[in-house]
Amino acid sequence: MTAPDDELERVYENALELEKSGRLDEAAAAWREVLRLDPDDCGGATIRLAALGEIPTPKVAPAAYVMTLFDQTAEAFDDILVRQLSYDVPNLIAQALREHAPGPYARMLDLGCGTGLCALAMEDLTRDRTGVDLSEDMIEKAAERDLYDDLYIGEIVAFLKDDNGEANWDLIVAADVLPYLGDVTDLFAATAARLNSGGTFAFSTETLHQDAFIEEPYLVNAGHRFAHDPFYLDDALEEAGMDSVFVADITVRTEDGEPVPGHLFLARKF
Known part of the structure; x- marks a missing residue:
């Protein structure tokens, strides 16, 4: 109660x-x-x-917390994240794709699509776009962009595992999703299962100095988000049947005026 x-x-x-x-x-x-x-x-x-x-360290952030957080911030999300916190991960992913895995991609799945910033950044790289997010309010904002062919409300791993008759995707994107997920085993396995052969998985992470990961492959940082050891992610990708084809240090956003370090990964299904 x-x-x-x-x-x-x-x-x-x-x-x-x-x-x-x-x-x-x-x-x-x-x-x-x-x-x-x-x-x-x-x-x-x-x-x-x-x-x-x-x-x-928990394996995931509580679903009720993630849903509440993003429902509460949906209306001002773009202003807070992009203009106030200098968040540019969708454009960084799009640039990396153009340079290292240009496609074009017939079908893109945007995991944790939020207000649709990835669809906007990758509009010229993709033809058919599907978005899924736990927050109904975020999905409503994404629909206003009119860039998705389909939008779904739901938990992303459950969505990937659901046998709903959809064909597999050529590109699956998870921008700023891993900071709400510690253990990536299920996500990576489910992603690989829904990628076409040779398909690309693009995602971002937050990280800390390497010594922080001596005992754990992921932890909750001072910003109350999950940070991941890049070596853990590489191993998890390989176990799931994907290879890293590009990894870069990025600044995820600013926090209290300081840059938040992270990584951008492009992986390809075997």
Whole structure:
């Protein structure tokens, strides 16, 4: 049973304030209380606790948290991400594709499509475009661009695994998706299964200095997003039946005026 909204909001705001003020032990206790009041974890308490080192790194961000986060930001998403945080990953992927795997691609699947920035960036590289996102509000914004042939609301791995009669894709894109997913095994396997032979998988990640990954292949960073060891991703791609054909260091966005480092991967199905 979920707590009344006013009680949950009070406890949530208290946890935020404690964390911001550096009272981390008290913050951890407060986030545990948030999680008790909101077992679906719409507020992302699990991710906060992992970032504080209070619990083991989860395999994924809670679906309710991701859906809530993007439903709440859909209306101002482009302004916040592109203009305020200098996010340009879709254009970086499009540039990498033009230079290293130009296609053209008959069918593109945009995983975690958001408001449709990848469809806009890759319009000249693709003919038929399908988008899927967990957030209904994001899908509504993507539909306004009128660049997708089909749009679906749903969890991306479940969508890939669903035998819905669709032919496989020539290009599958996951821009800014892995920061909400730790363990990539299921995603990569499902992606490879739905790629045509020779098809391309393009995605972005966040990362940290290499020493951070001595014990774990992925972790939750201070920005409450998953960061991945590039070597772990390379191994996971190979295990899924794909080869890296291009990897580049990128700046994912800025945060508090500082660049957030990441990688851009292009992989090809064997």
